[in-house]
Amino acid sequence: MSLRRHIVGLIALVAFALAVLPRIVPSLGAYSQLDYGWRVGAIMAAWWLAYDDLNRLPAWLLAGVPVLAIILVRWPKYFFLAIPVLIVLAILKPRFGARGKR
Secondary structure, eight states, rough: OOOOHHHHHHHHHHHHHHHHHHSGGGGGGOOGGHHHHHHHHHHHHHHTTTTHHHTOOHHHHHHHHHHHHHHHHHHHHHHHHHHHHHHHHSOOOOOTTOOOGG
């Protein structure tokens, strides 16, 4: 396991601990922002579980999917256009390392 994966797991544990804290100490019940710890903890725990697989993803996909998600949230009518664009990007992606093997 890499150090970064340990850090992601630690962040997930801290987020879950912050989410549980108002339930243990009732005087902290006014801090409703601590409820976001459940969401952040769940996302970070999922990231921790999938860390090795996420390292194998191409860089263009890691950058392209959030950009595409923002565009689709802003303009949902482009949803049906996004699927063919992703397919074309997957087919036309650069293949590094295949240059000298012809």
